[in-house]
Amino acid sequence: MVVFEKPKALTDAVLSYCPGCTHGIVHRLVAEAIDELGIEGKTVGIAPVGCSVMAYNFFSCDMIEASHGRAPAVATGVKRALPDNIVFAYQGDGDLASIGLCETVSTAARGENITIIFINNAIYGMTGGQMAPTSLVGQVTQTSPYGRDPKTQGYPIRICELLATLDGPAYLERVTVNSVKNVKRAKKAIKKAFQNQIDGKGFSLVEVLSACPTNWGMTPQKALEWIDEAMIPQYPLGVYRDKEA
Amino acid sequence: MNEKVMMKGNEAIAEAAILAGCRHYFGYPITPQTEVAAYMAKKMPKIGGTFLQAESEIAAINMVYGVASTGKPAMTSSSSPGISLKCEGISYLAGADLPALIVNVQRGGPGLGGIQPSQSDYFLATRGPGHGDFHVFVFAPASVQEMADLTGRALHVAWKYRMPSMLLADGTMGQMMEPVVLPEAADAFGSDNPWAAVGTGMKRPHNVINSLYLAPEELERINFERFKRYELAEAEETLWEEYMMEDAEICVVSYGITARVSRNAIVEARSRGIKVGMIRPITLWPFPKAPLAAAAEKVKSFLCVELNMGQMIEDVELAIRCSRPVDLCCRVGGMIPAPDEVLAHIMKLAEGEKA
Amino acid sequence: MAGHEIIIAGFGGQGLLFAGKVLAYGGLIENREVSWLPSYGPEMRGGTANCNVILSDTPVGSPIVQHPDILIVMNTPSLDKYESTVAPGGKIFVDSALITRKVSREDVEVFYIPATQMASDMNASGLANMILLGAVLRETACISDETLVKSLHQVIPARKADLFELNMSCIRAGKEYK
Numbered sequence: 001m002v003v004f005e006k007p008k009a010l011t012d013a014v015l016s017y018c019p020g021c022t023h024g025i026v027h028r029l030v031a032e033a034i035d036e037l038g039i040e041g042k043t044v045g046i047a048p049v050g051c052s053v054m055a056y057n058f059f060s061c062d063m064i065e066a067s068h069g070r071a072p073a074v075a076t077g078v079k080r081a082l083p084d085n086i087v088f089a090y091q092g093d094g095d096l097a098s099i100g101l102c103e104t105v106s107t108a109a110r111g112e113n114i115t116i117i118f119i120n121n122a123i124y125g126m127t128g129g130q131m132a133p134t135s136l137v138g139q140v141t142q143t144s145p146y147g148r149d150p151k152t153q154g155y156p157i158r159i160c161e162l163l164a165t166l167d168g169p170a171y172l173e174r175v176t177v178n179s180v181k182n183v184k185r186a187k188k189a190i191k192k193a194f195q196n197q198i199d200g201k202g203f204s205l206v207e208v209l210s211a212c213p214t215n216w217g218m219t220p221q222k223a224l225e226w227i228d229e230a231m232i233p234q235y236p237l238g239v240y241r242d243k244e245a
Numbered sequence: 246m247n248e249k250v251m252m253k254g255n256e257a258i259a260e261a262a263i264l265a266g267c268r269h270y271f272g273y274p275i276t277p278q279t280e281v282a283a284y285m286a287k288k289m290p291k292i293g294g295t296f297l298q299a300e301s302e303i304a305a306i307n308m309v310y311g312v313a314s315t316g317k318p319a320m321t322s323s324s325s326p327g328i329s330l331k332c333e334g335i336s337y338l339a340g341a342d343l344p345a346l347i348v349n350v351q352r353g354g355p356g357l358g359g360i361q362p363s364q365s366d367y368f369l370a371t372r373g374p375g376h377g378d379f380h381v382f383v384f385a386p387a388s389v390q391e392m393a394d395l396t397g398r399a400l401h402v403a404w405k406y407r408m409p410s411m412l413l414a415d416g417t418m419g420q421m422m423e424p425v426v427l428p429e430a431a432d433a434f435g436s437d438n439p440w441a442a443v444g445t446g447m448k449r450p451h452n453v454i455n456s457l458y459l460a461p462e463e464l465e466r467i468n469f470e471r472f473k474r475y476e477l478a479e480a481e482e483t484l485w486e487e488y489m490m491e492d493a494e495i496c497v498v499s500y501g502i503t504a505r506v507s508r509n510a511i512v513e514a515r516s517r518g519i520k521v522g523m524i525r526p527i528t529l530w531p532f533p534k535a536p537l538a539a540a541a542e543k544v545k546s547f548l549c550v551e552l553n554m555g556q557m558i559e560d561v562e563l564a565i566r567c568s569r570p571v572d573l574c575c576r577v578g579g580m581i582p583a584p585d586e587v588l589a590h591i592m593k594l595a596e597g598e599k600a
Numbered sequence: 601m602a603g604h605e606i607i608i609a610g611f612g613g614q615g616l617l618f619a620g621k622v623l624a625y626g627g628l629i630e631n632r633e634v635s636w637l638p639s640y641g642p643e644m645r646g647g648t649a650n651c652n653v654i655l656s657d658t659p660v661g662s663p664i665v666q667h668p669d670i671l672i673v674m675n676t677p678s679l680d681k682y683e684s685t686v687a688p689g690g691k692i693f694v695d696s697a698l699i700t701r702k703v704s705r706e707d708v709e710v711f712y713i714p715a716t717q718m719a720s721d722m723n724a725s726g727l728a729n730m731i732l733l734g735a736v737l738r739e740t741a742c743i744s745d746e747t748l749v750k751s752l753h754q755v756i757p758a759r760k761a762d763l764f765e766l767n768m769s770c771i772r773a774g775k776e777y778k
Contacts, residue, residue, distance in 0.1 A: 011451070042444035044315075056453045062442035064314045065455040067337045070307035073299070077311020077319065078442070080295040081269060085444050103307070106300035251621075251628050251636070277640055360640070421663050422621075422636040424628050502662075509661035583666045 007031035009040045013057045020213035020220025025177045033191040043086040046071040050092035051125040069100025072107035075114045088115040094124045097133040111168035111202040115193045121210040129215030133157045160240040170202035172240040176209035178224040247427045254392040255280035255419040261396035264430045268294035269312040269319040271305040276360045277416040278350035281322040302327040306334030313343040314454040316441030322348035336375025340456025344403035348412045350419040353579040361579025362416035367556035370413050371530045382410040383529040385500035389423035417502040484527035493522030496540045499550040500526045507550045509584035519595045534564040541565035550574045604742045605665045609650035610674025615729035620651035625751040626743030627655040635663035727770040734774020
């Protein structure tokens with residue numbers, strides 16, 4: 001008999017995410033990767049500021065809550081102190097691509113041997129739906145009520161492409177979780193990002209295009225479709241760096 | 246005992262931190278503290294430690310936060326403008342009850358200010374450098390020997406109380422060379438910290454290093470508990486030095502470089518028959534309130550000598566409940582008063598008392 | 601042995617800090633109280649620079665020299681700045697190859713040494729500081745000859761150890777210059 005079980009690397013705490021939010025799926029994929037690689041006991045996770053701020057309650061491994069945007073710096077400190085442990089940061093787009101962009105780029109440039117899971121849902125969720133550095137042109141948010149206007153609000157940042165200009169990163173891939181097929185690909189990418197760290201390959205980042213039905217003002221089903229229709233054209237899926245490939 | 250060597254204050258800090266067991270240093274270049282980073286850059290790779298030039302002061306303090314989360318000693322150093330940037334991180338360290346050492350070799354401000362010595366970060370350091378209710382230990386060395394000794398002590402008490410410690414020096418202290426006897430190597434902390442995030446080893450529930458408490462009742466309780474520790478620190482860890490205070494009628498209060506200048510002025514004033522002494526706070530937090538209050542029972546007036554527009558003077562007035570006049574002798578912007586200037590101020594006070 | 605408060609001043613790059621270090625390490629070797637304080641910052645790169653050294657038998661208070669009893673000056677702005685601060689009876693050592701004016705005070709002893717020219721003649725450009733130091737040692741004996749040799753060995757970095765003899769020659773030349 002096959003029983004669908006909760007991964008051991010997730011605690012019993014009830015996830016605090018909205019209905020239809022895909023953070024839960026990504027949490028599960030991260031936990032499955034940790035379980036399958038048998039690394040929970042030596043893993044230290046860094047939670048960001050944003051919707052996943054409470055991630056420290058959801059993962060069973062030791063967890064550290066970082067200040068907004070600084071998870072890669074905190075992860076660097078942990079990894080330098082505990083080089084044999086596995087260190088990952090879990091960050092949203094405001095955290096990683098706006099306030100913490102300097103840390104993101106510098107940590108990638110150093111090739112720090114850590115794993116970053118980057119949730120890109122093109123919006124600030126926790127604070128109620130403001131424009132993110134990754135919001136699309138024309139996207140209506142609380143702080144771009146007439147749609148993101150490039151003349152005054154600029155253009156979205158493509159993190160994988162930006163980091164791919166650096167020599168430091170070992171692995172960069174963009175995935176999404178809006179279908180079973182895509183979830184399976186995302187799982188493979190996340191697991192590889194951890195395996196790379198175990199193998200000492202260096203900086204690995206997986207960008208996950210994620211749905212935020214609440215702040216996008218869509219049904220969960222429509223939000224998943226919007227990833228295909230609007231986000232993927234702006235943020236093409238694929239591998240942007242794989243040093244071994 | 247180690248033999249006496251000549252060292253710059255900044256180098257003494259670096260070597261003393263290493264001797265105290267610190268193996269993780271993160272910094273960003275800024276005058277006048279660069280010798281700390283330069284020393285670490287040379288030494289750490291040779292002893293299996295970490296020297297990392299961070300992308301910013303903000304990143305550096307957060308790297309310290311990362312190491313501190315694992316229970317190991319970590320430090321960063323900077324000068325005033327850089328310390329402003331670190332304040333966010335220091336608040337998070339305090340909120341997560343993490344120990345760390347932050348060195349501030351002060352220069353003049355505000356803004357970009359200058360690069361010459363200053364004590365204008367007294368408020369910043371002693372009022373809790375960052376948002377929220379908290380304190381950090383603040384040590385004010387007045388010699389290269391104290392730069393070394395207090396670095397070790399700052400690390401030690403940071404771990405004992407799980408609080409950040411700040412070594413508050415100034416450009417003069419950092420740049421000057423004096424003979425120093427370095428402390429013996431020790432590794433008294435950093436090995437067994439049940440709270441640290443080092444991996445559960447699948448043997449215990451997960452540890453969480455955190456400063457977020459959304460339930461107000463819980464956040465209040467944690468603040469109360471933290472301040473209980475602060476009370477203990479105030480009772481146990483306050484340091485000061487008294488100089489020629491036995492029969493003093495005027496009490497100079499000064500720390501760091503200005504305490505050195507004041508010493509010259511006091512020697513000269515004594516030779517002219519003026520009964521003047523000095524209380525030199527060595528910890529600025531906790532502040533030596535008790536000895537000042539006791540001095541207020543005996544002396545006629547106080548004179549604060551500091552390199553700012555009058556910051557510590559508020560703590561002196563509070564400590565003595567404004568029971569005696571407290572005067573200020575100050576220079577700012579990187580200027581340092583000459584002993585003659587302090588002497589003139591002492592003479593003026595002495596004459597005022599006669600009149 | 602009397603204490604000394606010393607200012608060495610000139611342009612950045614003239615070896616002012618180095619000359620100060622030789623004296624400060626000398627003080628350490630003689631187990632005296634010592635402080636050495638450099639000016640620092642952008643002024644070190646070619647502007648005016650100075651170094652304060654105190655040798656004392658009692659703990660050093662302020663490391664900032666207010667009234668030097670020994671002043672070594674290697675450019676005119678430094679003489680202008682510090683001449684008036686010298687303690688009465690103090691000694692001023694002037695690099696007369698670079699400073700053409702005379703010291704106007706009459707309550708101090710002045711020694712004019714064309715140190716930069718002498719160094720150049722000795723194929724030791726950059727060691728005018730050591731020539732002036734030689735004159736200081738002759739006139740003040742602020743550290744002993746034996747100490748000087750030890751101190752110089754400590755202060756010269758290992759990669760320049762071969763320059764020890766040249767430094768000593770310059771110090772001797774300064775001592776012998778009348």
